[in-house]
Amino acid sequence: MTDASTLPDSLAFTKALIDAESITPARGAVFDVLEAALKPLGFAIDRFTVGEAPDGPVENLLATRGSGAPHFAFAGHLDVVPPGKGWTTDPFRAEQRGALLYGRGAVDMKGAVAAFVAALARALPDHGTVSLIITGDEEGPAVYGTRALIDRMRERGIAPDFCLIGEPTSVNRLGDTIKIGRRGSVNIWITVPGHQGHVAYPHLADNPIPKLVRALADIDAIVLDEGTDWFQASNIEVTDLEVGNTAHNVIPGAAQARLSIRFNDLHRGTELVERIERAVHVHTPDAEVKGIVSGESFLTEPGRLSDILSDAIEDHAGIRPELSTSGGTSDGRFLHALCPVVEFGLLNATMHKLDEAVAVADLAMLTDIYESVLKRAFTR
Ligand SMILES: [Zn+2]
CATH class of the missing domain: 3.40.630.10 (Zn peptidases)
Structure with a gap:
């Protein structure tokens, strides 16, 4: 050596x-x-x-x-x-x-x-x-x-x-x-609870998937900013969508999604988590939204x-x-x-x-x- x-x-x-x-x-x-x-x-x-x-x-x-x-x-x-x-x-x-x-x-x-x-x-x-x-x-x-x-x-x-x-x-x-x-980085987990049941008896169940899909559509339409002098525009990506339901005749009891946001200095990670939470709660007030900020910009x-x-x-x-x-x-x-x-x-x-x-x-x-x-x- x-x-x-x-x-x-x-x-x-x-x-x-x-x-x-x-x-x-x-x-x-x-x-x-x-x-x-x-x-x-x-x-x-x-x-x-x-x-x-x-x-x-x-x-x-x-x-x-x-x-x-x-x-x-x-x-x-x-x-x-x-x-x-x-x-x-x-x-x-x-x-x-x-x-x-x-x-x-x-x-x-x-x-x-x-x-x-x-x-x-x-x-x-x-x-x-x-x-x-x-x-x-x-x-x-x-x-x-x-x-x-x-x-x-x-x-x-x-x-x-x-x-x-x-x-x-x-x-x-x-x-x-x-x-x-x-840029900063924050990862967000969304869990929408439902009520499991038979697809033939939907009035006895509560399907979480349509609510989650509507929430994700709203989130996908969010324009966080147009970029700044030194930063490109902040970006929200849906990175996972999971229900894990293997049966044709079952309304699932929960649905989950994951997001990753890369953001510029117009935002703070914790504020973005709150913003996503508000967007989700419009469609499903009992959904759980959890975020981990891996770094501020x-x-x-x-x-x-x-x-x-x-x-x-x-x-x-x-x-x-x-x-x-x-x-x-x-x-x-x-x-x-x-x-x-x-x-x-x-x-x-x-x-x-x-x-x-x-x-x-x-x-x-x-x-x-x-x-x-x-x-x-x-x-x-
Ligand atoms: Zn290195």
């Missing part, structure tokens, strides 16, 4: 991180590799493990260096999704073939963590504070991950001015896209942080990135509570797939871009 205690090089360091298998929830060896690289750079390391099976235990690492303003934080995760079957080579043995480095986590997001550490080694600021906020549970339920790190930071009075998340945001080429926000208005990042990208990639809010949720939904957050990292084409791979040239360029970000953020 690569010795990461010497000055980290982003390629060798990415390999060392990939070789430390870390299926979510992660702890142990992969954090040892990161700690060994950060210590010689003068970081104070705070590693702590929280939670119990099945969602834990999860290891988290908070590294800080320096004091005072500005305080720049980099956030990321060292856990990876399970590899799945069918890899060409061992997903937990980094292998370079031609221009690509293969291994689980190459782009999501061990490569970005390695690039940031390598950039730090080249551009350690002589004033202000740098933090790394690294979790072992971003890919899982994220119960004991970044949320626990934020609690820890609050306890310790650690408050960054900016946070860069190294998620793979690039689409067709490195630097084409950064995320300045994310957030937006970091374009400003200093997105400018620094866009300029750094232009320096090295020769393009200015699109400022996007598309895609699924990220740990930005939690970190946004601390400070302005933007996300920028490698190409996302192979993330979570078989034969996940990063272009070696992209790793080098990402390191250059992160170095330039650090220099710009700490310019007096």
